Amino acid sequence: MKRTILFVLILLAVLFVACAPAPTPAPTAAPPTKAPEPTKPAAPAPTATTPRPTPPPGRITVEFWFGLGKPLGDVLEAVVMDFNKSQTKYYVDPIFKGAYVDTMNAAIAAYRAGKAPHIVQMFEVGTATMMAAKGAIKPVYQLAKETGVNLDSKIYIPAVRGYYSEGENMISMPWNSSTPMMYYNKDAFKKAGLDPEKPPKTWTEVRAAAKKLVDTKATACGLTFEWPTWTQLENFSALHNVPLATKTNGMTGMDAELKFNSDLHIRHLQTLMDMTKEGSFKYGGRDGAATVLFPSGECGIIHASSAARARIKNESKFEWGVTFLPYYDDVKGAPINSIIGGASLWVMNSPGRTADEYKAVAEFFAYISKPEVDARWHQETGYVPITHGGNDKTKADGFYAKNPGADLPYQQLTRTQPTENSMGLRLGNMPQIRIIVYEEWEKAFQGQQTAKQAMDNAVKRGNEVLREFEKTYK
Amino acid sequence: MQRRVVFNNRILPYFLLLPQLIITTIFFFWPASQAIYQSVLRQDPFGLRTTFVYLDNFRDVLSDPLYIESFQVTIVFSISVTLFVMTLALLFAVMADRQIRGAQTYKTLLLWPYALAPAIAAVLWVFIFHPSIGIIGKSLNAGGLHWDYKLDGGQALLLIVVASSWKQIAHNFLFFLAGLQSVPIAVVEAAMIDGASAWKLFRTILFPLISPTTFYLLTINLVFAFFDTFGVIHALTGGGPGRSTTTLMYKVYMDGYVNLNLGISAAQSVILMLIVSALVWIQFRYVEGKVHYS
Numbered sequence: 199m200k201r202t203i204l205f206v207l208i209l210l211a212v213l214f215v216a217c218a219p220a221p222t223p224a225p226t227a228a229p230p231t232k233a234p235e236p237t238k239p240a241a242p243a244p245t246a247t248t249p250r251p252t253p254p255p256g257r258i259t260v261e262f263w264f265g266l267g268k269p270l271g272d273v274l275e276a277v278v279m280d281f282n283k284s285q286t287k288y289y290v291d292p293i294f295k296g297a298y299v300d301t302m303n304a305a306i307a308a309y310r311a312g313k314a315p316h317i318v319q320m321f322e323v324g325t326a327t328m329m330a331a332k333g334a335i336k337p338v339y340q341l342a343k344e345t346g347v348n349l350d351s352k353i354y355i356p357a358v359r360g361y362y363s364e365g366e367n368m369i370s371m372p373w374n375s376s377t378p379m380m381y382y383n384k385d386a387f388k389k390a391g392l393d394p395e396k397p398p399k400t401w402t403e404v405r406a407a408a409k410k411l412v413d414t415k416a417t418a419c420g421l422t423f424e425w426p427t428w429t430q431l432e433n434f435s436a437l438h439n440v441p442l443a444t445k446t447n448g449m450t451g452m453d454a455e456l457k458f459n460s461d462l463h464i465r466h467l468q469t470l471m472d473m474t475k476e477g478s479f480k481y482g483g484r485d486g487a488a489t490v491l492f493p494s495g496e497c498g499i500i501h502a503s504s505a506a507r508a509r510i511k512n513e514s515k516f517e518w519g520v521t522f523l524p525y526y527d528d529v530k531g532a533p534i535n536s537i538i539g540g541a542s543l544w545v546m547n548s549p550g551r552t553a554d555e556y557k558a559v560a561e562f563f564a565y566i567s568k569p570e571v572d573a574r575w576h577q578e579t580g581y582v583p584i585t586h587g588g589n590d591k592t593k594a595d596g597f598y599a600k601n602p603g604a605d606l607p608y609q610q611l612t613r614t615q616p617t618e619n620s621m622g623l624r625l626g627n628m629p630q631i632r633i634i635v636y637e638e639w640e641k642a643f644q645g646q647q648t649a650k651q652a653m654d655n656a657v658k659r660g661n662e663v664l665r666e667f668e669k670t671y672k
Numbered sequence: 673m674q675r676r677v678v679f680n681n682r683i684l685p686y687f688l689l690l691p692q693l694i695i696t697t698i699f700f701f702w703p704a705s706q707a708i709y710q711s712v713l714r715q716d717p718f719g720l721r722t723t724f725v726y727l728d729n730f731r732d733v734l735s736d737p738l739y740i741e742s743f744q745v746t747i748v749f750s751i752s753v754t755l756f757v758m759t760l761a762l763l764f765a766v767m768a769d770r771q772i773r774g775a776q777t778y779k780t781l782l783l784w785p786y787a788l789a790p791a792i793a794a795v796l797w798v799f800i801f802h803p804s805i806g807i808i809g810k811s812l813n814a815g816g817l818h819w820d821y822k823l824d825g826g827q828a829l830l831l832i833v834v835a836s837s838w839k840q841i842a843h844n845f846l847f848f849l850a851g852l853q854s855v856p857i858a859v860v861e862a863a864m865i866d867g868a869s870a871w872k873l874f875r876t877i878l879f880p881l882i883s884p885t886t887f888y889l890l891t892i893n894l895v896f897a898f899f900d901t902f903g904v905i906h907a908l909t910g911g912g913p914g915r916s917t918t919t920l921m922y923k924v925y926m927d928g929y930v931n932l933n934l935g936i937s938a939a940q941s942v943i944l945m946l947i948v949s950a951l952v953w954i955q956f957r958y959v960e961g962k963v964h965y966s
Contacts, residue, residue, distance in 0.1 A: 299930055306717045306932070327717060327932065334718045418804075483822040484910060496804050630931040633911075640913035643823055666933065670716050 626667025
């Protein structure tokens with residue numbers, strides 16, 4: 199019997215050891231869609247700890263389904279509750295529906311059952327699907343017209359507004375927007391003999407720095423990036439002012455064709471493949487799986503969302519810096535503005551919806567566009583300010599003085615007027631296209647195909663997805 | 673010599689069957705019929721535009737080289753899982769069936785993994801085998817073996833085979849153990865008196881006598897590998913790298929839930945349903961004939 203007990207103890211010990219050193223969030227267990235990057239330990243929202251309050255009787259209540267987990271979701275709920283406090287007539291009921299892809303599926307199922315929520319938060323790559331769903335959604339400009347609430351599209355920064363507009367008309371309401379930045383480990387830079395105050399600017403410099411980090415054993419890996427297609431394909435194309443697809447990256451027509459097998463795109467994948475071979479770059483997995491590699495100290499440089507800032511701040515045990523994404527300096531005109539990621543708010547139609555309910559939605563949209571509300575959202579979450587006013591207010595608050603580098607995402611998004619290659623993208627079934635690119639890149643990184651084959655295959659398969667999407671909506 | 677029991681009441685049998693029939697109708701026949709209906713339509717996710725496309729979706733699916741690729745992955749995966757699970761579970765059961773000290777404890781410990789949800793099991797595996805934060809993954813790399821299942825398709829497939837099997841071994845172990853314990857002790861003792869070796873005892877007496885259990889488990893394991901491994905794949909590899917761990921089941925999920933292509937996804941479900949029905953039918957038709965029921 200003694201031996202049995204000993205055996206159990208040993209087993210428990212092994213299990214404990216096996217589980218103990220893991221960091222808190224399971225890094226690869228990320229949902230297939232863009233999961234919210236944990237950011238600032240947002241000031242605990244008063245509403246977060248208490249059970250969801252029930253709508254007070256007599257108020258016109260609208261449902262708001264969202265897909266942001268904690269702690270970002272707490273900030274969102276706090277903002278909504280503040281709106282409710284400012285109101286006597288309307289009430290917005292925030293309901294968490296899981297990750298973005300789950301929220302999207304829930305909203306679709308609810309619409310088909312005639313029970314759609316009034317507002318649903320949808321990730322940026324679902325934009326084409328939502329826009330095509332005429333009848334299921336009410337465009338924001340139309341909402342403004344019908345309700346008489348002033349929702350002036352000019353107050354939003356162009357890189358954000360453009361992503362969610364058809365021409366001059368705003369279709370969905372911008373809300374949480376982020377853009378990728380380059381974070382680097384200053385301690386590791388010092389150790390490798392690099393100047394921590396002069397981060398690399400171009401891809402040549404990034405590659406040299408990454409190689410030096412690895413060669414001097416300052417870090418085990420030089421460079422990595424999260425959201426591989428968002429940081430290295432979608433934003434890469436914008437920064438270098440090359441098209442991702444025809445028809446203004448799909449914004450002016452469903453018959454767009456992918457164009458990301460250009461020489462520059464192939465060259466970039468080749469750079470990454472060469473860096474894999476020399477050990478200066480490590481592919482950290484799809485979606486947000488690679489994020490953990492930076493705060494853990496394994497990789498010295500990461501391309502990650504601006505909304506990852508607070509997570510990096512909380513988890514890193516070293517000095518770090520943030521700077522703009524790198525570019526190829528022999529590409530003329532580069533770099534221009536980057537593009538956003540994140541999500542926007544959509545107004546959904548459903549049988550039996552009243553004018554008052556739409557009015558409530560419009561009032562809520564007007565509220566979140568106020569400079570002070572936008573500034574708070576930006577400061578507490580790490581998402582970029584969506585309005586010029588929010589940015590000015592944050593500056594006036596002295597936030598950037600206290601948080602150096604926190605203003606860089608806004609600068610990167612607004613440093614040039616968006617061209618037709620840097621306005622955003624609107625491609626049908628974009629999540630599927632992203633997965634296709636992952637698959638082809640992973641094969642290339644494994645050495646199973648060349649950079650050109652990977653990009654050609656991705657474009658060919660992606661175009662089939664686009665044609666399928668087009669057929670569905672014909 | 674069978675005695676037939678005849679019910680005089682004509683309604684009672686149906687009444688007794690009713691709860692099961694209701695459950696099967698709600699959770700199987702109704703969704704299955706919806707899937708068949710959806711599989712001949714092309715529809716946007718919101719159901720705003722619907723075209724009847726006859727069997728176009730099936731043609732698209734079956735002519736898609738990626739579907740054939742997933743098919744191959746599924747076959748390799750299912751056979752590996754089934755073989756792996758049954759061999760180990762049988763080995764454990766034979767070992768635990770012997771008169772050893774603490775047998776009860778071993779039995780209990782071997783059953784633990786079954787109590788875990790697949791997704792949780794997968795997360796545990798992440799913590800163990802993640803190339804940079806997993807305890808074994810890190811040591812493998814430190815030991816000079818290049819372990820990175822995020823980029824090596826073979827390693828990813830191996831990992832999900834092992835992780836899925838680990839989950840399923842407990843269940844198989846339980847059945848094998850019950851099977852072994854139901855073998856009449858007199859037969860075993862007679863063989864031992866005749867001087868049969870442990871291997872001979874197993875091969876000529878125990879194994880044939882537990883063949884109904886083995887047969888049942890074979891069916892269950894194949895169905896498990898086809899349908900029930902979603903959680904492990906989703907949490908560990910997400911179908912990648914490349915498409916090396918995209919099984920038919922995972923592809924149905926990706927096309928339906930993520931890509932929102934309902935018609936294509938439904939067509940795949942229908943094909944999957946046919947495949948598994950065929951598998952079960954073949955097993956009962958041919959394999960069962962060779963099974964020895966006592």
